[in-house]
Amino acid sequence: MQLSASPFKVDQKITDVLGAKEFTLSAEILPPRNGASQAAVLEQVKRLLESGAEFLSVTKGAGGSLRGGSLPIAQVIKESFRVPSIAHFTCRDLTQEEVENSLIDHHFFGIRNILALRGDPPDGVSEWIPKSNGHRFAYQLIEQIKKLNEGVYLQRAGFDSSSSEKRERTDFCIGAATYPEHPDESERAEFFRLKVQAGAEYGISDMLFDPEIYARHLEELAKVGVSVPILPGTRILKSKSQALRMMNKFKVTVPKDLLERLPEEDLNGDGFKNGLEGLLSITERLKQYGAPGIHLFVIVDIQGAESALRELNRVFMPGWRNR
Numbered sequence: 141m142q143l144s145a146s147p148f149k150v151d152q153k154i155t156d157v158l159g160a161k162e163f164t165l166s167a168e169i170l171p172p173r174n175g176a177s178q179a180a181v182l183e184q185v186k187r188l189l190e191s192g193a194e195f196l197s198v199t200k201g202a203g204g205s206l207r208g209g210s211l212p213i214a215q216v217i218k219e220s221f222r223v224p225s226i227a228h229f230t231c232r233d234l235t236q237e238e239v240e241n242s243l244i245d246h247h248f249f250g251i252r253n254i255l256a257l258r259g260d261p262p263d264g265v266s267e268w269i270p271k272s273n274g275h276r277f278a279y280q281l282i283e284q285i286k287k288l289n290e291g292v293y294l295q296r297a298g299f300d301s302s303s304s305e306k307r308e309r310t311d312f313c314i315g316a317a318t319y320p321e322h323p324d325e326s327e328r329a330e331f332f333r334l335k336v337q338a339g340a341e342y343g344i345s346d347m348l349f350d351p352e353i354y355a356r357h358l359e360e361l362a363k364v365g366v367s368v369p370i371l372p373g374t375r376i377l378k379s380k381s382q383a384l385r386m387m388n389k390f391k392v393t394v395p396k397d398l399l400e401r402l403p404e405e406d407l408n409g410d411g412f413k414n415g416l417e418g419l420l421s422i423t424e425r426l427k428q429y430g431a432p433g434i435h436l437f438v439i440v441d442i443q444g445a446e447s448a449l450r451e452l453n454r455v456f457m458p459g460w461r462n463r
C-alpha cells in the first residue's frame with residue numbers, strides 16, 4: 141500500500157485566516173474533565189460551528205488540573221470538522237526535551253496552530269519553580285518553537301551532535317496571550333513585545349470587556365513596534381453578579397454602561413437579551429478600533445455562546461449561512 145507523506149490533513153494557519161478576512165468569529169472550548177466522555181465536547185464543537193464559528197481553540201489544563209485531551213480534540217476539529225483549530229500548549233511542567241517531543245506529536249498530526257503559554261499553576265498554588273531545564277516564561281517556549289520551524293532541534297546526551305541526519309523543519313503558526321489590563325503599565329506591552337520578538341505571529345487577549353482598554357493596548361504595542369493582529373477574547377455577560385465574578389477572577393474592567401444593562405441575577409433568562417445587546421455594542425466598537433475578529437470564551441455556557449455567535453454572525457457577517 142502506498143502511503144502519503146502524512147496521513148493527516150495539514151491545518152490552515154490562523155494568520156492566513158485572519159489575513160483573508162476583514163473580521164472573524166471564533167471560540168475557545170475546554171476539554172472534558174478527566175474521566176468524562178468526550179462526546180459532550182464534540183457536540184459543543186458541532187453546535188459552535190453550526191452557529192458560525194470559523195475556527196476554535198482548545199485550552200490546556202495547568203499542571204495538576206483535571207483536563208487532558210487538548211491535542212486529540214484539536215485534531216478532531218481539524219480532521220473531522222474540517223476547520224482550523226488552535227491547540228493551547230503550556231510548558232510550565234515540562235522540560236525542554238518534553239516540549240520538543242510533544243510538539244513533534246502535534247506536527248505529525250498536522251496541527252499547525254499553537255497558542256504558546258507558560259500556563260497557570262493549579263488553584264491554591266502561589267509559588268512556582270520551573271522544572272530543571274524547563275522554561276520560566278512563555279517567550280522562551282516561543283523561541284523553542286521558532287527554532288523547530290528553522291530545523292534546529294535540541295542536542296541530546298548520547299547522540300552524535302555532528303550527525304548529518306536531515307532535520308525536518310516544523311511549520312507552526314505561533315500565537316501568544318496578551319494582557320491588556322496587566323497592572324504594571326511598563327510591562328504590559330513589553331511582555332508581549334518579547335513574545336513577538338521571539339516568534340509570535342498573532343495574539344489573543346485575556347478576558348476583555350472594555351473596547352477602550354483594547355484600543356489603549358494597541359497604542360501601547362504600536363509604540364514598541366508591535367503590529368501583529370490581536371484577537372480580543374470576551375464572552376456574553378447575563379447579570380451583574382456574573383460580571384462581578386469575572387472582574388474579581390480575571391482582574392478586568394466591565395464598563396459602567398454594560399453593567400447598567402444587566403439585571404442583578406439572571407433568574408429567568410431575562411439577562412441574556414440585555415447581555416447580548418451589550419456584546420453587540422462591544423463588538424461594534426472593537427471592530428472600529430481595528431480588531432480582526434472576536435474570540436468567545438465558552439467556559440461552561442455553551443447555549444449562551446451558541447446564541448451569541450448566531451447573533452454576531454447575523455449582525456456582522458452578512459451571508460454567513462452560505463459560506
